[in-house]
Amino acid sequence: MYWIDGIVQGILLGGLYAQYALGMALMFGVMKIVNVTHGDLVILLALIGISLADLTGLGPWSILATLVPIGAAIGWILQRALLNRVVGDDPLPSLIATFGLSIALQNAMLQIWSADTRSLSGGAIQQASIPVGSLYIGVLPLIVLICATVLTAGMAFLMHYTRFGRALRAASADVEAAAMMGVNPRRVYALATAIAVGILGFAAAFQAMRSTVAPSDGPFQLIYAFEAVIIGGLGSIWGAFTGAMILGISQSIGFRINPGFGILAGHLVFLAVLAVRPQGIFKRKS
């Protein structure tokens, strides 16, 4: 039962990682951009949410509903103002640009919010849990997991059954050919990043409710997102979800083996996947 609980808790943790990973998978899949600011954007949105809650007294769900459009706006501006200038066949310019932006963002956040750890009060739901047999499943983590699943399914639907999704996949397959068929790549890219960062609005609210956030936490979230995306197979939407689950379960089982081993267990599984199946579990059709 101890180990089953480990797996269940791991899946619930994976729900949060899936929310990080989804946007990263989208951006990498479409633009081949590894967005190094991904984790910092989660933290930025979380801190904005916490400050908003302090200022306005809004509840956590209203905060979440506000963070998603704020995230989408940040994503749109990020793509239009910066990433559209550096996106291209060479992955290095975008990597350097987002790396620099990550450092700048962390310092700006330190300046505004100081190094204190903060969190968002979720009310009674934070402690609530449902007994299932001899296990207890937290209500909040369950909501996070359901949200992540719905977001992933929604994204997969968007990619396959909408005009925008088809344009995204066409731009991903051959951006120049897509442009020659009338697709405006810059617009598609801006929308993709708006969606990716908009999803981080969910992740930010849940992260701030589940634990604490501080301005320098971004790189950790980035690593989890990155590992989930790599485990699943770069650019694959359901792959990122599966990768997040595997990462969550690995960490959760690791914690039960030894409390100091949890995070490392996740990294080791990531390295093992990289060694055995470098293309990831869901190999992308290309």
Next chain:
Amino acid sequence: MNALLSTHGLKAGYGDMRALHGIEISIEAGETVALIGANGAGKSTLLKAIMGVLPVAPEMIMLDGKAVGGKSPHLMVKAGVAIVPEGRRLFLGMSVEENLQIAIEHAAEPIGEPWTLERVFALFPILREKARTLVENLSGGQQQMVSIGRSLLVQPRVLLCDEISLGLAPKVVREIYAALPAITAGGVALVLVEQDVSLAQRASQRLYCMLEGRVTLQGASSDITREQISAAYFGANHVLD
């Protein structure tokens, strides 16, 4: 006659390397014009420059009396120019129908009878059977048909075809070229870049021969002799016999 599309002193290149030195070509609605020339003569570069993939000055390309040079490719599509790119450049991982759907969803305003999936399937019946097949699982000829169909569905007034016979069996090439008159019949102007000189001559009303980034010969396809083409193709110093 007023040209639908024309280039005026068109110069373009890649970075510091200039590949086109003042190209003057023109094409009318419903006309088929062939562009021939050796590898590296600048034929594909010319098509890319017209399509907006390479930077050019606005007045270097006139479409229906408007200067359109240097517009982004997706805006050239909206203006009425489409390309069947070299190497087909289909969207891999997507079905035939999805590839065509992309074009339908980003098409220009049609002038005359619009191209529909039905019309494309009538032109290339095999595509109807293969509609749900991933494009990477098609034969080369079928892929070329998808590529042509896709470009027609953006409703072009001028269609640029870059080496559509390359790497295909002669029977398939005949099949594809047999479809071209049905395209121009509706008023679409067709620019054919073609390696096979005699095929280009037969399929077109006029032709241009390019050499090292310049037009070295132009005229009605039926009047031009093989000797003229040889001289223009290889340069003035090369004379047969």
